[in-house]
Amino acid sequence: MSQQTWQKLVEWPLFAAAVLFLAAYSWEVIADLQGPDAVLAESVIWGTWGLFALDYVVNLALAEDRRRWFVRHLLDLAVVVLPMLRPLRILRVGTIMVVLGRTAGAMLRGKVILYAAGASAMLVYVAALAVLDAERGQDGSIQTFGEGLWWAFVTITTVGYGDFFPVTPTGQLVAVGVMVGGIALIGVVTGTLASWIVERVSVNNEAEQVATKAHIDQLTAELRELREELRQRA
């Protein structure tokens, strides 16, 4: 089996696993599970992790040039190995974004905005989960999921009131991720609007309009007519 066949085969199962993981992780963190429920949630989390690990191993085995694939997919390795550290588990939801992005096909302006909005919403959600997981029971101010969500919104928009902020190293690591996401979000929104405005602001003086393929086509047609005329005369 070629690597491409495998990747097409597991695309949707991996997507489903990522969603399942997100559900189990949300349930565990928000409900602050203890006892058998916690065991169940953990099982789902580790089960979905197993799928991702399997996918990585199979990909490595099927790769034409294994060394090259390994070097070029260090991020994939990180996504598989790092979630063993509890706070980095959320990296796994990146799979959801990758699959959604692939489905989006050619990224036109509207789709860029839609994708950015979706990615931001997911980032806010998983950051709220991860920060709550890290901060609950600590000295910090974030103790409920609602506070986590509010904190994530205040952070991704770079407002930063300071009414809630993480105090544990893990929580601060999550925060740095959200802040970087916020800068990227501002960049995407601004870039898209800029491209839209640049396009809309048409030069009013027609003679100064940029030459288009239509103009060239018209010129070519004229040249062909001349040629035809000469041919008939000959």
Next chain:
Amino acid sequence: MSQQTWQKLVEWPLFAAAVLFLAAYSWEVIADLQGPDAVLAESVIWGTWGLFALDYVVNLALAEDRRRWFVRHLLDLAVVVLPMLRPLRILRVGTIMVVLGRTAGAMLRGKVILYAAGASAMLVYVAALAVLDAERGQDGSIQTFGEGLWWAFVTITTVGYGDFFPVTPTGQLVAVGVMVGGIALIGVVTGTLASWIVERVSVNNEAEQVATKAHIDQLTAELRELREELRQRA
């Protein structure tokens, strides 16, 4: 009557209703109305709501393909149904912006900036109203309209001192709206400036200038002269 005729007919009445609603809502919230005054303000608010609801129903009835119109105007439905929830009433002022935007016609650069400034000012004003409505009498720090305005400015520019911030879920929802508006505002300002700078920075080397319609026209004229010359010689 066609749907278009209806829409043209009610455009300005709806605009007036939105303004009237904004005035009544401002009065109710800022003056913290009680007794008969509150009843009067509430009557105006519900009366204008009635107009919006009527407009929605008539539009649905007149639509050529009702199912399609319904699906494509879910936002309109939200604007009609959600304001029954007190904090979401302010959504109705969106009508003011829509009408103003339509009047603005083709959005050239200057108009984009003007519209963004107007929309930001209105967003600050209605957010100050809505957050005060939600927070007054609560444990939070925002207790006067002046504090609400100051908070809205600090939030929309993403400064976020943290001297004032909402503590109720409703107030925080309003805040998220203002923050998103702030990101959009930065995007519009930046995008417009970028488009202006891209245009001003003209390439100095003339040969590297982009070919314009004027260049093509000149070439076409030359080709026609050649044709004329050949014709006369024949």
Next chain:
Amino acid sequence: MSQQTWQKLVEWPLFAAAVLFLAAYSWEVIADLQGPDAVLAESVIWGTWGLFALDYVVNLALAEDRRRWFVRHLLDLAVVVLPMLRPLRILRVGTIMVVLGRTAGAMLRGKVILYAAGASAMLVYVAALAVLDAERGQDGSIQTFGEGLWWAFVTITTVGYGDFFPVTPTGQLVAVGVMVGGIALIGVVTGTLASWIVERVSVNNEAEQVATKAHIDQLTAELRELREELRQRA
């Protein structure tokens, strides 16, 4: 005397008056003047104000169409009338920026950045002055010029720690001005960088390069050669 002659004549005196005003105002606020020194500083401030008022009146008198000039220069009227209100005095330094901007001539990219940097530095400085003038002796946290400067930097970059913030309406009005300046600053920096990057990222595939005037010129030359050839043969 024509209006243009007058404007050329007073450009540099007005610039000098604005600088003088800034010096006197800085001295008065930073040193918290009392007694005869305060009288001296106030005299300079009112004297320079007199020059601006005179300039406005003369311009209005010399204008070809006074009504039109009045309507188009409402901002100039504001700059003259508003500084009678103490906190709005700083508006007068706008003259410095206008004169410097005029000197800058055609605004190429480098100059845009330089001008933005200069305007931001001046905005930080006058905002620190104005906020100190408004807040000193009040309940707020800003009580020295150093604190004012620090606060202005934290605000214009939209960081907003919240260690210092204005509490008086006047101070908050100054703050809104600084925040708006900060958004504009981000816009200018981003726009200039975007225009630079758009220009540098050249399309590598030569066939996909945009047609330039050079390409058209080459084509025109070829057409002329053909014409010449036909003429010689005839």
Next chain:
Amino acid sequence: MSQQTWQKLVEWPLFAAAVLFLAAYSWEVIADLQGPDAVLAESVIWGTWGLFALDYVVNLALAEDRRRWFVRHLLDLAVVVLPMLRPLRILRVGTIMVVLGRTAGAMLRGKVILYAAGASAMLVYVAALAVLDAERGQDGSIQTFGEGLWWAFVTITTVGYGDFFPVTPTGQLVAVGVMVGGIALIGVVTGTLASWIVERVSVNNEAEQVATKAHIDQLTAELRELREELRQRA
């Protein structure tokens, strides 16, 4: 020896000196060195400073037009003279960025992003060092390297919670540098994304496509065929 030969010769030694300086400075600040270790670290710091001073003097001596070189390299003078003031020592790491930037060659979009990311990471690191050096033992909240790093991240992204902030003039100077870096970072990210989006958003209507060199080439080919035809007929 020409100035260019010298500069090529010392490029990498200076880079190494800057890295060595950064290591010694990091060690001194983070470990809060006292006694002989501090002496050692200080020796390295002053030794590397000596190299930079030497480079400046040699450059001045070898310059063709010394006065012109002096005026055009005031920044270089500042980098040599200012680090005598302890908090400005970190300016020396600018050398690292300059050398890395030179190695990067032509700055294509990917490289711009990579360079911005590298510069931001270095800015966060040296700012955390410098702010800790300035604030430790003072009344302020930043007392460990971890707190310094966290503060630098919160500042460069312009979030500014206000849980940590510098209180000494030196620390605030460092903060202003980080904030300015943050604005530049937002500008680079946004500008790069804007340029990418402008390029990707292709006009779908083919006739409205901008005329490319390929279109012109096709037209030229057609013109040449006509010429050949006429020649053969003659």
